[in-house]
Amino acid sequence: MLTHLLRTVCLSLVLALGLFTFGTSTACAQAGAAGPLLKLLQSGRLPKERQPQVVEMVVTRGGPDDLAFIVGEVIKDDAFSAPLRRQSLTWLADAARVRKVVPSGDLSAIKQLLTGDVTKRDPAIINGAIELAGLWKVAAVRPQLQELAQSDKTPAALRRAAIGGLVSLGDAESKQTIRDLASSGKSVQLRLLAAAELAAIDLEAAAAAAGTIIPELTSKIDPAPLLDAILGRKEGAEKLAAQLKDKKIPEEAAKISLRHMYSVGRSDAALSDVLSQAANIALDAPPPTQEEAAKIAAEVMAKGNAERGEQIFRRKDLSCIKCHSIAQAGGQVGPELTALGSISPADYVVNSILNPNLAIKEQYVTRVLLTADGGVVTGIVIDRDDTRVRVRDAAGKILTIPAADIEDEAEGKSLMPQGLTKFLTHDEFLDLARFVSELGKPGPYAVRKVPTIQRWRVLSSPEKLVLDEVPNVELLREHVLDTPDSAWTTSYGMAGGDFPLAELSSGSEGAALYLQGQFDVIDTGEIELELTAPTGTVWWLDAEPFEGTTLAKREIATGTHRVTIRVPKAAGKLRMEIRKPTDSTANYTVLGGQ
Structure with missing residues (x-):
């Protein structure tokens, strides 16, 4: 299948660029089409917009010499665009990890990307x-x-990347550096990151280090790297539980750890019990019987408040929106909930929350993969072939595991852990279940007919140049539009389509915010965009500015388009509707997902 695609792409590009010769045709017909594609790159006649497709093909199927050329181009500052340089590095890593192919020549040339002040x-x-x-x-x-x-x-x-790099190097000096940092690093954060990476090479030592680190956790320290690393190893949860069993763990530290553990779909009994006791939270209760579920459902409909329930649904400690989507925006590892309440009775909703393993739909059945190095990967299989398996884990990350590295495989449980409601009061549970039960029904939670941006990207740390005043197009491109994906976080609108800006408040009064939504145009035509936002908001369609107006009509070309919005502060509500005027030929989709 991939070979056929390579031939098709190669021949179409050759014909389109007028580079057809008998030799090129023959080469394209061969299974290894990376060579002809590489020649297209080297010819200088390949349009910039075609480069990503060709580079991916070369790295995906090429040999060491082909990859060496790509590395040389990535190292240069002006050969590839910034997005293509980033993506090329990812493809090269996949080639090394999955196909076990590395470039020929002097690999130390990669050092050129690490010279100078890399923090800038x-x-x-x-x-x-x-x-x-x-x-x-x-x-x-x-x-x-x-x-x-x-x-x-x-x-x-x-x-963390540097520590991970030392682990991957795998030599004695690098390993010793990691052990020293995990046991005696200058800060809790440093010890935590080192212990996380240490788990891949010495689980016992990592668990021992974690046993001293977890009691020192505060709300300012993210436990995710450490807990994810240990839980991702065979018997990791049990070894960590053994280290923590006799430790005095402050209630806050225990709650921080427990919440993260459940947010990634883990409720391992030994570790959950140790942390629950330290956090003064009840141990996991058994799932309700059908009779009990029916009684709870009746109470949900009698006492539950959907408006309060939506606020609970959006709470970070529950991670509901990390797994489930509404209006196609949100997590992709659990069922889409937009119309759930209109097709499912309340007792089904109650059972789904309290006993998530009772009835798992086929597309959400998980697989547990045990790798040869002791790793454990749990997730929903996206696709697989003879060389690799791709799975989506509870955090929504897509992981690629080389088929040759998989030692064993079994069916897993739901990625939604049983016992997640231990973080809720009884009334909070009733409100949450009522909200889910109302989704899709006529009223404030009905399925919307007008496409509205639901998934917003939020620029994490805007530079002062664009915070202090509205930027011109050049500054907007450089400091907002061209920033890498890693500079953005994701937030989601309410079920009704409004985005509550106050959720983005970081304590900096009056600081401007940059948000961005996207939509794909399949067929060109006229569209209408209408913005509802606080006074002083400025917005752009791609790089075209709109100031002092909330309504715009534009003939829009095919492709992905961005709506970027600058709001003066984290207060009020934001809403962007994208409509198709009467007689317009436009065909488009507002991008959701995670």
């Missing part, structure tokens, strides 16, 4: 370069990685 450069490119250096075993980068890992000035994400 594109983090996606730096992280990608570090990952490749580890996968390719480029020992020459070890001093740089050690410096990044140990420096207090290194941002957390980059520090």
